[in-house]
Amino acid sequence: MGFKKEISEAAEKIKDANSATIISHIDADGITSEAIMRQAVSRYAIEVKSVFVRQLEPMTMKYVPEDDSLKIFIDLGAGQQNLLEERGLCEDEVLIIDHHVSQDVETQYTQVNGIKYGYDKLSAAGTGYFVAKEIDDYNTDLAKLAIVGNVGDMMARENCGLIGPAREIADDGVTHGNVEIIKDDLNCYGLSTRPLHFCLSFSDDPYIRGITNNPQGAQKLIESDSGIKLKKSNGKWRVWEDLSSEEKRSIIGRLALRLHSEGEQTDRLKAEHYIFPDERKYTPLRNASEYATMLNACGRWVKPKTGSLVCCGDRGEAYREAEDMLRHHRSVIREMMEYILDTGVTELSHLQYLHTGDRFPDTIVGIGAGMALSKLKQGLPIMILCYLPDDPELVKISMRANERMVAAGIDLQAALLKASEEVGGGGGGHKIAAGAYISRSAEEGFAESVNRILKEQSP
Ligand SMILES: [Mn+2]
DSSP states (O other): OOHHHHHHHHHHHHHHOSEEEEEEESSHHHHHHHHHHHHHHHHTTOEEEEEEESSOSTTGGGGSOOSSSEEEEESSSGGGHHHHHHTTOOGGGEEEEOOSOOOOOSSOOEEEOGGGGTOTTOOHHHHHHHHHHHHOGGGGGGHHHHHHHHHHTTTTTTTTSOOHHHHHHHHHHHHHTSOEEEEEEEOOSOTTTSOHHHHHHHOOSSOOTTTTTOHHHHHHIIIIITOOOSBOTTSOBOOGGGSOHHHHHHHHHHHHHHHHHTTOOOTTSEEEEEEOTTSOTTSGGGBHHHHHHHHHHHHHTTOHHHHHHHHTTOOSHHHHHHHHHHHHHHHHHHHHHHHHHHHOOEEOSSOEEEEEETSSOHHHHHHHHHHHHTTSOTTOOEEEEEEETTEEEEEEEEEEOOHHHHHTTOOHHHHHHHHHHHTTOEEEEOSSEEEEEEEGGGOTTHHHHHHHHHHHHOO
């Protein structure tokens, strides 16, 4: 069965339902997935409810209602079909829309999943969008949310833009009129809200000496070297989105020269951006990556429904609450980063690590680690260990690398999987970012054993 067939089967199943329950994940991809499906289903005049879970596991299965609604599992479910079976859910009452590796079980649940067709750069929101569009062509306005989900799940990262079916969705958004694709733009974050020099100095892919983590250096390059104004005539900071294409070209050109002179590659300097012209300028909703951060902030501070309301158009109460979440999110991450830099990390030959104990919520430790990475010793992945508030037996491990380390052969997913399995834990993720859980008794010596595996990966 092809991907198209899976999509049309899923759409038929939804159209036949009397009522539906959407069970989704609390990150940006999960929240946009839910918002896409909820709108598509309710527009078809089917009653729909939603449930968000941090993870689908035995403990959270209780949130899946025992009623006769169609259960739409999205951004989760593929890898937990045994739990659905144990619950006694039959084929008729389940639809799985996911992009995680599927588990083999006896019950043949209806599933849409691009993985087995090689679409590994299509998130759950993207997959759900195709189902929504199949239900009704009218739903192409939801392409915008699918882009946010894809970008939030890092689907645009490796190729500096969306590819394959995810890119087709972006084209749908352009046709609909609420998406603008900016090609060959600077690979940076914060293009709609950050003052120019901060936007440049926060960009660490690629790492540019004198610019990355160096706002003064960035300011000099923009003002003195390129003659570009940092402020508008009203005294407010300009953002990357404010620049004319000539101004952008001039800055990107200077950054390329700098990389060349250092003997560095320039292939990751440019990226494609997705702007939403129907959103207010200078807000995080103006572009896909900042929009995704706002939703992640809502999810990580346990307000996924607030994020979902924003996705469905609330620009009042829910939006203000989402802004608060984002501010809070940023300040805690900044605090954590400062803690890492102040406390200092322990350096091993192939790894640098730190234990943050129970100082920071485990849900932001990975993000904080990623942000601290570019400010620490270059070339070594970072590992943060922390305790979990709701499980005194476990230690959470978060690791982050950068594209350059991955190009040199580093695979954090493989390393953490191996090291955690050796001590009876479990882990997963990607080459560039991975996580694991181990028991507290296995904590000692864990960093050394990951270090040994990373050493084997190095040429
Ligand atoms: Mn996802």
